[in-house]
Amino acid sequence: MADSQIYKASTTAPVNIAVIKYWGKRDPKLNLPTNSSLSVTLSQSDLRTHTTASCAATYPSQDSLLLNGQDQDVSGARTQACFRELRSLRQKLEKSDPSMPKLSTLPLKIVSENNFPTAAGLASSAAGFAALVRAIANLYELKENETELSRIARQGSGSACRSLFGGYVGWEKGSKEDGSDSVAYQVAPASHWPQMRALILVVSAAKKGVSSTTGMQTTVATSSLFPQRANETVPRRMKEMEKAIQEKDFEAFGNITMMDSNSFHATCLDTYPPIFYLNDVSRAAIKVVEAINVVAGKIIAAYTFDAGPNAVIYYLKENEAEVAGLFKAAIGEKEGWTGIRGDAVLANNGALEQVNAGASVAINLLKGGISRVILTGVGEGPIKTEESLI
Amino acid sequence: MADSQIYKASTTAPVNIAVIKYWGKRDPKLNLPTNSSLSVTLSQSDLRTHTTASCAATYPSQDSLLLNGQDQDVSGARTQACFRELRSLRQKLEKSDPSMPKLSTLPLKIVSENNFPTAAGLASSAAGFAALVRAIANLYELKENETELSRIARQGSGSACRSLFGGYVGWEKGSKEDGSDSVAYQVAPASHWPQMRALILVVSAAKKGVSSTTGMQTTVATSSLFPQRANETVPRRMKEMEKAIQEKDFEAFGNITMMDSNSFHATCLDTYPPIFYLNDVSRAAIKVVEAINVVAGKIIAAYTFDAGPNAVIYYLKENEAEVAGLFKAAIGEKEGWTGIRGDAVLANNGALEQVNAGASVAINLLKGGISRVILTGVGEGPIKTEESLI
Incomplete structure (x- = not known):
């Protein structure tokens, strides 16, 4: 029975620490920054969020997110924006290929774990939203590249957009009102300057x-x-x-x-x-x-x-x-x-x-x-x- | 014998604490600031420098300054600038009235005491230079007003120019290269807002x-x-x-x-x-x-x-x-x-x-x-x- 099938995909995502800081929004709703920023993506051996995104017709109708064993509120505008944008991309795929299962209509269940103590006071929202967006994109088999996904992750947490890339990563503030040009880009891969x-x-x-x-x-x-x-x-x-x-x-x-x-x-x-x-x-x-x-x-x-x-x-x-x-x-x-x-x-x-x-x-x-x-x-x-x- | 006479005059001068801060010089030699500033002059019952300026032909030929019982170096450009400017004003007086004793040619002996512990870490140079300039101006019977003296005190220590006035005091940064318009002025006397x-x-x-x-x-x-x-x-x-x-x-x-x-x-x-x-x-x-x-x-x-x-x-x-x-x-x-x-x-x-x-x-x-x-x-x-x- 296709009905009872559980679809799932997992990813890990890194923490990044900015060397040119993000501070100030020109649009708080879309998380559009007042200035560009630049960060170093840190190794996931030491700091990472591990996230599994799944969906199934048999799940409770409400989307849910469990982080380090604790239920999180997903009703906030930021998480909702990510869910909405990702579902809409999936819907496009489903329309273009009617043989694809209609995952966009199914409730999401997301489970996340950090390998570092939250007590450490490290900003974990960047890794968290990057993992969430990447995991759902994998689940939905989206073809969008990291830059396109960074636009979505940015709406969850500004600096999350930079965690979609490894190495040395910029986030262009952009100038468009809809934020479509406020995306992350790789300045150089980790292999360029691995020391x-x-x-x-x-x-x-x-x-x-x-x-x-x-x-x-x-x-x-x-x-x-x-x-x-x-x-x-x-x-x-x-x-x-x-x-x-x-x-x-x-x-x-x-x-x-x-x-x-x-x-x-x-x-x-x-x-x-x-x-x-x-x-x-x-x-x-x-x-x-x-x-x-x-x-x-x-x-x-x-x-x-x-x-x-x-x-x-x-x-x-x-x-x-x-x-x-x-x-x-x-x-x-x-x-x-x-x-x-x-x-x-x-x-x-x-x-x-x-x-x-x-x-x-x-x-x-x-x-x-x-x-x-x-x-x-x-x-x-x-x-x-x-x-x-x- | 006029030769052995000791001329002296004494003053007290207050500390001031800025509410718009002086920070940055556009001309370090003349102590010309990058911005105007404004301070409150504090009561001398609690914080003051007491200074006696004196001169005599019988004094050792070098000018001297004793602060809280300790000999101070007066060879620095700042103290020298104050001495030079004040002597030159006295000289003008002496030229205009030949009956005046030639104090401008005599060595200065200055003695100063603070009524507050230097250990308190309070900037005492403002009160110190204001008292020094005011005491010598009294000794020399100069007719210059506080604004004119503030131009001299400024060269000793920037914020000293504000300690020549009571109450609420501004220091105009000025725009002239020679600093002649960088002087202090009273915004309001203490009696305007004594509370x-x-x-x-x-x-x-x-x-x-x-x-x-x-x-x-x-x-x-x-x-x-x-x-x-x-x-x-x-x-x-x-x-x-x-x-x-x-x-x-x-x-x-x-x-x-x-x-x-x-x-x-x-x-x-x-x-x-x-x-x-x-x-x-x-x-x-x-x-x-x-x-x-x-x-x-x-x-x-x-x-x-x-x-x-x-x-x-x-x-x-x-x-x-x-x-x-x-x-x-x-x-x-x-x-x-x-x-x-x-x-x-x-x-x-x-x-x-x-x-x-x-x-x-x-x-x-x-x-x-x-x-x-x-x-x-x-x-x-x-x-x-x-x-x-x-």
Whole structure:
């Protein structure tokens, strides 16, 4: 009986951490940004969402989504927009080929799992919506490419559009009112510059601050410095950053990454009332990165902070001892220093001694303020899998 | 014998705390600012520099300056500029009236004392240079008015020009290359709005951060957001602030004060490498002020931060119980809650309870992080005194 058949498809999708930040919507409903942005897709061995999308006539009539074992509300406008757009694409296929089963008419059941602790305070919505859109697109056997799907994922969560690609990914803000030109594109695949590493320092007891959805619109409405960032600073840095990536120029990559993180947090501080995501521990991470670069005599480490206090530190594999090794020596035993990547990093006490004179206060703050670390690197986009969660 | 005569004159001069911040020089040598600024002159009962200027043929040939008992280097370009300009004005007088003693040819001996602990981390250079210039002008019997003297004091320390006036004081950035139109002016005397109070929360163990002289020029050179602040934001807010003061509109005064402090610190964060003056204790003070205003249903307290973590909180006398009283209840016994002003403030535990639910973390941070308080209010400009330090 075709009626009782359960159709399903599964995928994994990655987290991405922006080096040119998305902050501010020109259209909140369509998630159209005030400026373009650019991110590094992180390896799914360390951070990924695994999602199975399925549909069946026998399912309860309401679409459902289970994330890490917990029922999620799917009635929100964002999730609904994704479901609607994907169903409409499936419907077109069904019309063009009447032999196809009418999956667009069936209730969806989606099951999702993250391989990283939600307590880590990592923005998981990007990986989540990328996996959701990719999994349903697989289920529906859609022929749309990543760019076309990014337009849909963007409506779920802005930065999700960038998680549909691996490597180095841009998100063009676009200018059309309907958002049809606000899509993600690959600047370079992971294989172009595979040496990129990311060390994430998770700050203890990070209280949830202002949500980014609320925060960014308050910035747009109240910050007098924000227009300069959106209209002048970011367009210039997007070009500089694409060039740095094409030329694998880490000094330029690092400089722009740090300046853009500072610029973003500056507009948060210029918001009224001000929004603070960085705390004293975050600032200690900045100080240590600065000290590492001073000792190296060039930029070998670059910090960036999303809408929270956790530091993400980019570096190249060749400098692992000077960057991750120093941090391992500085902050000592923490969850995350074990496993294949973690064990490969040796605590570099020699390097620590070199920066300790100027950064001892910062190092002590880090020691007490970091609860765990995640060691990862640049990685691939969503990967189809046969491993089903249903 | 006229030869052995010691000529002297003494003055006191006040501290001022800007509500529209001076940050950035268009000409570092002449201390010409990139934007106009505006401050409140604080009462000299609580914060003042007392300076005696003297000259005598019998003095050692080198000019000297003793501050709080310590010999200061007067060979710096800034102090030299003040001496030179004041001597030249005296010389003009002496030429026009040959009966006047030739003080301009005699070595200067200056003795200065602050009535507040330098450890408090309060910018004392404004009061210091204002007192120095005013005392020498008195000694030389110069006829120049405060505006004309402000042009000289500015060359000693930019914000010193504002300490030559009492009340509410602007500093016009000017446009001339020689700086002759970059002078201070009184927006309103203290008597126009005498109810203005300032509570200064001195943050413990505040390590000296980046000096403002160095910091502001790094901001000018590297912050991409700074031009927007200097060219657009501040000129608009100067007008709004003058209006708020004329109309004694505390809500507008408070809003602009807080927004401008945030804007200034945002451009510091956007500096590369970033400059951080606010720490977690500073942010706690911001949170408590926000909570006070939420409970009041309007702006009755306004924070502002100079180039350091200390909070200055402006409020009106009528709200002393809700603002200073709440802080007294929150942070408990600290140096500064005693004396005439301090004793008049009663710990307001009732008000504290109202904000405690939303701001308990911030209140605990303050309790541990504030070493002393200074309670003061708007005050007069430099005051001539017969009390000599020599």
